[in-house]
Amino acid sequence: MTIGPFLWQLSTSLKGPADDIYSSTPRLFPSDPTLANFIEAATKIPILGFAANSSLVALLVVGGNIIGATMAGYALARLRFRGRGVVLGAILATMLLPAESTIVAQYLTVRELGLADTLLGVALPAMVSMINILLMRQAFLAVPKELDEAAIVDGANVWQRFWRIGLPNVRGMVAVISVFAFIAAWDDFLWPLLVLTTPEKFTLTVGLQYLSGAFSSNPRVVAAGTMIAFIPIVVFFLVLQRQFFRGVDAGAIKG
Amino acid sequence: MRRSTRPSRSATRCSPSRAARGRGRVVDRDTAPSDQRDPKRTEEPMSATAQAGGARWSAQAGGGAEGQSESIGASRPTTAAFGRARRIRTHSWFAPWLLCLPAIAFLVVFNLVPAINVVVLAFTNAKMLSGGTFVGADNFVRMLHDDQVGTALVNGLVYLAVCLPFLLVLPLGLAVLVEKKIPAIGFFRTMFYTPVVASAVVVGLIWTWLLDDRGAINAIAKSLGLITRSVPFLTDRWLLLLSAISLTIWKGLGYYMVIYLSALGSVPRELHEAAAVDGASAWRRFWSVTVPGVRGTMFLVGVLITVGALRVFSELFILTNGTGGVGGANVSIVMLVQMYASGFNGNLGYASALSVLLFVVTLVPLAVIARVQRRTEQ
Numbered sequence: 001m002t003i004g005p006f007l008w009q010l011s012t013s014l015k016g017p018a019d020d021i022y023s024s025t026p027r028l029f030p031s032d033p034t035l036a037n038f039i040e041a042a043t044k045i046p047i048l049g050f051a052a053n054s055s056l057v058a059l060l061v062v063g064g065n066i067i068g069a070t071m072a073g074y075a076l077a078r079l080r081f082r083g084r085g086v087v088l089g090a091i092l093a094t095m096l097l098p099a100e101s102t103i104v105a106q107y108l109t110v111r112e113l114g115l116a117d118t119l120l121g122v123a124l125p126a127m128v129s130m131i132n133i134l135l136m137r138q139a140f141l142a143v144p145k146e147l148d149e150a151a152i153v154d155g156a157n158v159w160q161r162f163w164r165i166g167l168p169n170v171r172g173m174v175a176v177i178s179v180f181a182f183i184a185a186w187d188d189f190l191w192p193l194l195v196l197t198t199p200e201k202f203t204l205t206v207g208l209q210y211l212s213g214a215f216s217s218n219p220r221v222v223a224a225g226t227m228i229a230f231i232p233i234v235v236f237f238l239v240l241q242r243q244f245f246r247g248v249d250a251g252a253i254k255g
Numbered sequence: 256m257r258r259s260t261r262p263s264r265s266a267t268r269c270s271p272s273r274a275a276r277g278r279g280r281v282v283d284r285d286t287a288p289s290d291q292r293d294p295k296r297t298e299e300p301m302s303a304t305a306q307a308g309g310a311r312w313s314a315q316a317g318g319g320a321e322g323q324s325e326s327i328g329a330s331r332p333t334t335a336a337f338g339r340a341r342r343i344r345t346h347s348w349f350a351p352w353l354l355c356l357p358a359i360a361f362l363v364v365f366n367l368v369p370a371i372n373v374v375v376l377a378f379t380n381a382k383m384l385s386g387g388t389f390v391g392a393d394n395f396v397r398m399l400h401d402d403q404v405g406t407a408l409v410n411g412l413v414y415l416a417v418c419l420p421f422l423l424v425l426p427l428g429l430a431v432l433v434e435k436k437i438p439a440i441g442f443f444r445t446m447f448y449t450p451v452v453a454s455a456v457v458v459g460l461i462w463t464w465l466l467d468d469r470g471a472i473n474a475i476a477k478s479l480g481l482i483t484r485s486v487p488f489l490t491d492r493w494l495l496l497l498s499a500i501s502l503t504i505w506k507g508l509g510y511y512m513v514i515y516l517s518a519l520g521s522v523p524r525e526l527h528e529a530a531a532v533d534g535a536s537a538w539r540r541f542w543s544v545t546v547p548g549v550r551g552t553m554f555l556v557g558v559l560i561t562v563g564a565l566r567v568f569s570e571l572f573i574l575t576n577g578t579g580g581v582g583g584a585n586v587s588i589v590m591l592v593q594m595y596a597s598g599f600n601g602n603l604g605y606a607s608a609l610s611v612l613l614f615v616v617t618l619v620p621l622a623v624i625a626r627v628q629r630r631t632e633q
Contacts, residue, residue, distance in 0.1 A: 017366060033341065034351070061437060064357075067357065068357040068361065069358070071354040071355070071357065071358070072354060072355045072357070072359075074351075074354060075350075075351040075354035075355050076355070079346055079350065079351040081326075081348070081351040081352070083409060087355060087358075087359065087362075089433035090362060090367070091358075091362060094362065094366040094370070096621075097366070097370055097614065098562055098565075098566045098613060099566075099618050100566045100568065100589045100610070100613060101373065101566075101610040101611070101613045101614040101617075102366070102369040102370050102373050102610065103592065103596070103610070104373055104376065104592065104596050104603055104606045104607050104610055105368070105369035105370070105372035105373040105376060105610075106365060106369045107596065108372065108376075108603070109364065109365065109368065109369055109372075124365070125365040127361065128357055128360075128362075129359035129360050130362065130366070133358055157346070158346040158347070158350045159350075159412070162354070179452075181266050183451075183452050186454060187394065187453075187454035187455060188454075189454065189455060189456050189568070189569045189572075190569070190589065190593060191566050192592065193597070194593065194596060194597055196464070204454075204456075205454055205455075205456040205457075208456050208457065209456060209572075209573065209577070212460055212463070212573075212576070213576065219464050219467075221526075222460060222464070223461075223464065225460075226457045226460045226461060228456050228458050229454065229456075230453050230454075233452050233453065233454070234449065234452060234453070236452075237445075237448070237449075237452045238445065241441070241444075241445050241448075242441070245441065245444055
């Protein structure tokens with residue numbers, strides 16, 4: 001039930017012109033298998049370019065989140081300082097806002113920064129996500145305090161403790177937030193749709209929508225396009241899924 | 256938050272295998288006071304999410320720390336030593352701020368400022384290319400007379416009413432099924448999670464093809480003799496909405512399954528065993544042990560479903576090819592925001608007013624959920 005539609009789409013994308021995709025008795029296995037649809041999707045529309053754009057955005061977002069969220073998560077979990085409650089409260093409060101309700105003003109902010117219609121403009125607002133900060137904070141809170149105390153007695157400064165004790169103990173959560181950040185960046189549709197206007201800069205989601213308009217008469221090519229967008233993210237997830245579900249079992253994720 | 260944090264902390268204190276004095280004084284001082292202070296001040300308005308999610312988080316964190324520290328008995332002398340030298344400066348005053356700097360910068364620039372700005376913009380006639388001037392409540396008056404806004408609200412409510420029961424219960428059932436540690440279970444988990452990692456656009460395009468007049472679903476139904484003419488899944492006003500809803504449910508199953516999965520670990524196994532000994536059927540145990548056990552998480556999931564249903568965009572946009580369906584009868588609020596905010600003559604003022612509406616509309620069911628939760632806890 002859950003992966004059937006994907007298989008069906010994969011099968012459509014591999015069907016050659018001799019296959020009757022509209023036949024009254026649908027067949028899963030193509031009788032005239034071909035990769036021509038993929039080639040057509042890749043040449044008529046710069047779908048590989050879209051994929052490269054999406055990868056760049058995803059890379060920026062994943063990198064930004066790993067750095068920003070681990071640093072802030074560590075400080076909020078492990079260091080006592082005046083104003084910590086205020087920062088934590090502001091983070092929680094922004095999670096109440098549906099992202100879509102601030103999107104208009106966010107667009108103006110990005111435009112004022114001169115980043116409208118750029119990939120950096122697409123990536124920037126998502127580069128430090130508040131939920132990831134909270135997840136990292138939870139992970140750091142679970143690291144035994146005794147380790148920190150021992151390090152303090154040994155004279156380790158805060159950076160050494162962050163780097164040598166904190167980080168190695170939260171690698172599972174880093175995997176989880178990487179998956180979240182990657183999926184969020186790769187899947188986002190509304191935001192790049194607003195920010196990007198030049199077709200060459202489209203990310204995959206926006207490009208696919210464009211593709212489905214241009215090739216609405218040929219579902220085989222559209223299917224090939226969706227597979228080009230779908231396969232990398234599935235591979236990425238399969239690589240990380242063991243760690244991801246281990247994090248889930250440990251009660252790491254609550255939304 | 257405070258109420259439910261306490262058991263875990265007292266459990267920590269009672270733990271016998273601990274150099275409890277040193278830890279209780281030095282270490283707890285680090286988190287406990289602020290943990291009690293912060294939520295009081297900051298989380299009150301969002302008690303639904305905070306209590307459901309936050310409480311569990313900290314309970315879990317406490318449990319985890321406890322479990323792990325059992326094994327490092329060697330650190331006891333260290334803890335004691337640290338207790339004596341309590342005045343050691345552990346970090347400079349600016350270190351935490353430096354660590355938080357990126358987060359705070361993003362928080363302010365991309366969350367707080369836009370949130371304020373969108374409210375200001377809602378009272379102007381700002382266009383894409385011009386700044387706009389103050390026009391009072393004009394945008395909100397216009398909204399009252401805008402038929403599409405009414406349609407979008409109706410669609411959102413239908414979406415919510417259908418999604419909520421299905422997504423509240425079905426993923427929990429799935430989570431129970433894949434919780435068992437048996438071989439190949441990872442395969443099933445991954446399979447259920449696949450639709451989540453696929454983007455809404457990809458999923459939407461796949462479903463467009465499946466639901467097409469000549470697509471697989473109609474073809475199969477015809478060949479089985481169930482129907483003689485194609486069902487207009489994508490062109491009928493209500494069928495289209497139902498198609499989008501089933502897409503959302505299909506994609507949401509895996510997502511909420513994972514959330515439930517991580518909550519199931521905290522349901523005491525003994526309860527299940529006791530119920531089984533008493534002769535309760537698997538079905539009975541699901542309703543009487545599992546469901547109450549994850550009630551807190553259920554509220555969190557309810558909040559997420561609600562917010563998700565009211566801000567639906569991609570599914571409807573893709574299934575209708577950006578048109579909002581025949582006569583625009585299948586628009587959602589976010590689709591209207593997008594329509595008014597894009598293009599060179601985009602009406603940013605009106606789009607902002609619609610954004611404010613979205614926010615307000617989302618708050619109402621959240622308040623209801625928070626109320627229900629408070630009542631069930633008493």
